[in-house]
Amino acid sequence: MEKIMIVEDDLKIADYLNTYIEKYGYDVLKADDFEKLMDVFRKFQPDLVLLDINLPRFDGFYWCRQIRLESICPVIFISARTGEMDQVMALENGGDDFITKPFHPDVVMAKIRSQLRRAYGEYAAQGNERILQKEGLKLLPERLELRFHDDVVSLTKKEADIIETLMNRHPRVAGREDLLEKLWDDQVYVDENTLNVNITRVRKKFQELGITGAVETVRGAGYRLHVTWNGAEES
Structure with a gap:
């Protein structure tokens, strides 16, 4: 069962995503400690992270950079920011995709499945390390x-x-x-x-x-x- 970590400080949105994603059989964790996210990340070891940009203390760009120091798991930004430079910065800081709010849950699920396939499934490299x-x-x-x-x-x-x-x-x-x-x-x-x-x-x-x-x-x-x-x- 793939594990999805939700990093979203809007509780209504986090709960909505949690409930919707769980319906499809994923193991979901909502992060609630926004100062020690990497401790939560290391303990849960998610296969994919849904990450908001506007977070308490440190923004999503910062946390994505921290994740990239330890993992290449897919990171999908979800944000109300719609500017082109915000999307560029999300990708530049290690993100794999960007979803703008308000979003349709089916789009979120499609992007989750797509990233998981590319990272671990039919499109992923198999066997020994590639060189x-x-x-x-x-x-x-x-x-x-x-x-x-x-x-x-x-x-x-x-x-x-x-x-x-x-x-x-x-x-x-x-x-x-x-x-x-x-x-x-x-x-x-x-x-x-x-x-x-x-x-x-x-x-x-x-x-x-x-x-x-x-x-x-x-x-x-x-x-x-x-x-x-x-x-x-x-x-």
Whole structure:
């Protein structure tokens, strides 16, 4: 039985979500200590977190970052904030999806099922830990790590997904639609700036490894991976 953790300080909304989600056979926990959420998280070990942004003391962005230090379980933000930058920040801080209030419960359930399938079900990686390699570059998606020779950088889940897509498509171009489908396949609309921001972050991670020009923009098509060091290029 999958476990869902609800982090919502509006008791009516939390109770409503709790009751509705439990009808579908999930084990649900409503967090009520908003200062020690990580203690609750570690004890319950949820498979997915529903997370509000406006919370007492620390906001949802902060708590999502704390979760990402320990887990890659799906995090779905649920918020009354409707601004595009709020959605960008939710994804940038490690979230996997964003639902605006007021919401339809069937939409919430559809997104929960979608994220659980991708993380643990039919769409998830099976068996041993996956390792993708390209000319000294090594991606470990389950660890959220990118390695180049002896250097290592940590990644967010979105960054790992982008790099995985680029490596799988290499040396072909990974289209913008390919990346959007990989990252946000259950969202009707994603702001154009969201992908641009994530690509910029991925480029910085490559730069931390000493790899320059790693992600080439192919105008009108998408992006292509290049690995360059000491003046030599693998493409």
